[in-house]
Amino acid sequence: MIRPVATTREMTGMPTGRLAVWWVIASEIVIFGGVLGSYIMHRIGHPEWEYQAAHTNTMAGAFNTVVLLTSSLAAVLAHNAAEQKNGPKAARFLMLTCLGGFIFLVVKSVEWTNEIHHGYTLASSTFWSFYYMAAGLHGLHVIAGMVIMLFVAADARKNKELQRVENIGIYWHFVDLVWIFLFPLLYIAK
Amino acid sequence: MSDTAHASAGSHGDHSKHYIKIWAILLALLVVSVVGPIIGEKLEHGGTINHHMRLILTLITAFGIAIVKAFMVVKHFMHINLEKKYVTYMVTAMVGFMLVFFGGTAPDVLEHEGTHWENVSAKEVVKRGQAAGAAGAEHHGGAAHPAEGSHVPAAPVEQEVKH
Structure with missing residues (x-):
C-alpha cells in the first residue's frame, strides 16, 4: 500500500530507524502488558473494586478515545503526505496530531483534578493506585510522542528526513493502541 | 534503495480515503463499546437478563471490540502486514511473554484460597x-x-x- 522514503539495510531488509521503533514498541508491550495484566488479575480477584471504579468518568474517557483515534488518523495522513514527498503537508498533519495529544492531556488534567478534589488520590486504594499509575505512564508516553513529533515536523516542513514521519507515526499509533485497552479496563468495567 | 516490505504492496498514491474510512469504523466500534455495557446494565436492572449475561455482554462489546479496534490500528495505521515477517514475530513474542507472566502469577491473585x-x-x-x-x-x-x-x-x- 505505502512505500517508505528511507533507505533499506541489506541485513534487516528495512530502514534501521523504523526497526528501532518496532523494538521500542516490543519493549513497551512488555511494560504495559505487565501493568494491564496485573490490573486485570487484581480486578478479578477483588470484586470490591467495583465501588471505586464506579467513580471514573466514562464520558471523559470516551471523549479522549475519540481524540486519540482522530490524532492517529492525522498521524497516518502525515505519513501519506510524506510518501508523496509533501513535507509541509506532512508537518501540518503532525501538528494536528500534537494538538490531539494536547487536548487529551487537558481532558485528563481536568478529570484528575476533579477526582483528587473528591478525595480519590494515588494513595486512596489499590484501585486508584493502578488507575493513576497506568493512565499516568500512558500520559508520559503521549508527552514524549508530542515532543519528538514537534522536532520531526520542523524537519518535515523543510522536506528533510521525511522517513521520520512514518517512524513517529508508528509510535503514536501504539500509544493510541494502549489507550484502546486502558479505556474499557478503567472506565467501562464497573 | 526502496523498502521491499512496503514496495511490494503498492505505490505512492493517495490513500487518504482509506484511512478516513478506517477511522470512521473505529469510531463506530467505540460507540458500540460504550453503549453495549450501558444497555446490559439497564437490561439487568429491568430483569430481562441476569448478571452472568450482562458480564458476557460487557466482555463482548467492551473488550472484544477493543481487540478488533487494536487489530485494525495495527494493520491499517501501523501497516505491520507490510513489514518484514520477523517484525510480526517479534511483537507476537512479546505478547506471548505477557501471557506467560499472566498465567504464572494470576492463579495466586485471582483466587484467595486453594487446596493447601x-x-x-x-x-x-x-x-x-x-x-x-x-x-x-x-x-x-x-x-x-x-x-x-x-x-x-x-x-x-x-x-x-x-x-
Missing part, C-alpha cells in the same frame, strides 16, 4: 471492602481497600498453610 493454602488477609480485605462499599462509605476514596483507606493494617500473615 488460604490468603487470609486478601479475603479479609475483600470482605471489608464489600461491606464498606455497600454501606456507601467510599465517598472519600478509601473503601475499595479498607486496610489502606482506614490505615488499619491487614492481617500480618499473608498466606496460611492448611493442615
Whole structure:
C-alpha cells in the first residue's frame, strides 16, 4: 500500500530507524502488558473494586478515545503526505496530531483534578493506585510522542528526513493502541 | 534503495480515503463499546437478563471490540502486514511473554484460597471492602481497600498453610 522514503539495510531488509521503533514498541508491550495484566488479575480477584471504579468518568474517557483515534488518523495522513514527498503537508498533519495529544492531556488534567478534589488520590486504594499509575505512564508516553513529533515536523516542513514521519507515526499509533485497552479496563468495567 | 516490505504492496498514491474510512469504523466500534455495557446494565436492572449475561455482554462489546479496534490500528495505521515477517514475530513474542507472566502469577491473585493454602488477609480485605462499599462509605476514596483507606493494617500473615 505505502512505500517508505528511507533507505533499506541489506541485513534487516528495512530502514534501521523504523526497526528501532518496532523494538521500542516490543519493549513497551512488555511494560504495559505487565501493568494491564496485573490490573486485570487484581480486578478479578477483588470484586470490591467495583465501588471505586464506579467513580471514573466514562464520558471523559470516551471523549479522549475519540481524540486519540482522530490524532492517529492525522498521524497516518502525515505519513501519506510524506510518501508523496509533501513535507509541509506532512508537518501540518503532525501538528494536528500534537494538538490531539494536547487536548487529551487537558481532558485528563481536568478529570484528575476533579477526582483528587473528591478525595480519590494515588494513595486512596489499590484501585486508584493502578488507575493513576497506568493512565499516568500512558500520559508520559503521549508527552514524549508530542515532543519528538514537534522536532520531526520542523524537519518535515523543510522536506528533510521525511522517513521520520512514518517512524513517529508508528509510535503514536501504539500509544493510541494502549489507550484502546486502558479505556474499557478503567472506565467501562464497573 | 526502496523498502521491499512496503514496495511490494503498492505505490505512492493517495490513500487518504482509506484511512478516513478506517477511522470512521473505529469510531463506530467505540460507540458500540460504550453503549453495549450501558444497555446490559439497564437490561439487568429491568430483569430481562441476569448478571452472568450482562458480564458476557460487557466482555463482548467492551473488550472484544477493543481487540478488533487494536487489530485494525495495527494493520491499517501501523501497516505491520507490510513489514518484514520477523517484525510480526517479534511483537507476537512479546505478547506471548505477557501471557506467560499472566498465567504464572494470576492463579495466586485471582483466587484467595486453594487446596493447601488460604490468603487470609486478601479475603479479609475483600470482605471489608464489600461491606464498606455497600454501606456507601467510599465517598472519600478509601473503601475499595479498607486496610489502606482506614490505615488499619491487614492481617500480618499473608498466606496460611492448611493442615
